Amino acid sequence: MKRHLSECKFVLATDLDGTFLGGTETDRAALYGWIEAHRATVGLVFVSGRDPEFIHQLCGSGTVPWPEYVIGDVGTTIAHVTPGRQIEPIEALENEIAARWNNSGSSVKSALNKAPGLTLQPTEFRYRVSYDYDPEQFNPEVSKTVEAMGLDVLISDNRYFDVLPKGVSKGPSLLRLLGHLDVPEGRVLSAGDTLNDLSMLVAGTPSVAVGGSEDPLLDALPQKPHIYRAQGIGAAGILEAVAHFDLHPTPEKV
Structure with missing residues (x-):
């Protein structure tokens, strides 16, 4: 169903590894099936350290729902998914990111060329070095x-070391996208499990650290009513949080 994200009753903004892709096969199938059954009222945004090519291959497999928008590369990519299933950057939202990065890739690689404990990842990213x-x-x-x-x-x-533009990460990029789309923050659930999700989980939306989250993330999260620590691992923790915040009827609350 074609509709604007701002028209959705609920929007899930979720990390992938360990979160949307985490948990048992049964739990993932339950979450994905619930999303697809409610696409008229549920919006989906991937907020990941992964690059668009990975997400395209993941969703192209047919087992994972396609999102409407992608915040990738640890917040340095902000893109929409076209009707033809292409992931295209939103230039108006990326201009500031590009300016803050200022073509720093080569200088970062040169400065860290022999840094102990760091192995350059082979993928070429636009506005980060990993x-x-x-x-x-x-x-x-x-x-x-x-x-x-x-x-x-x-x-x-x-196990990951990312060099990012100053002030750019998952949380600020998510807020930039929500503002651009006029999506009320109170309708959005942010979900994650590692420290690179921290800026997203404290950005102000209802949020959940799913079961199995790394201890450094849990230690860094403040104790606030809009931040939930789920028991369910990965996908199960997402549905648990949707029900906890009463953001949308779930399979247990129809």
Whole structure:
């Protein structure tokens, strides 16, 4: 059904790995089936560290619902999904991101070329540089080097090291998209499980750290009524939170 995201009763803004893709096959099928059965009233936004190509392949498999919008690359990509199932950046929302990045990729790679504990990921990203991270080998002074360049460091899941434009991450990009679409924040559930989801979970919408979330995320989250810590793992925790906040009738609350 064609409708604007602002017309939806409820919008799920969710991380992928460990969250939307987490939990048992039965739990994932229950969440995905519920979304597809209620597409007239439920909107879907992926907010992920993954790149658009991964998301295109994931949804193209036919087992995962297509979102209407994608915030990818840890918030440095903001895109819509076309009727032809292409993921196209929204230039008006990415201009500031591009300006803050200021073509810093080459200088970041040069500065961190021999940094211990960091292995450059092979994918070429537009507005970030990402590394696999070994905490036992890593020298914390490297983070200061990046910050001195006017950029941000984000370490998550104790294995990823991302260099991002200053002030750009999942939360700010989600708020930028919601404002652009006139979607009330109170209708949106943000869902995540690792530290790179923190900025999204504290952005002001109802939010959930699903069961199985990493301890550093849980430790960093404030105790506030709009932030829920679910028991259900991954997909099960999302539906648990939808029911907790009474955002939309769920299979248990029809």
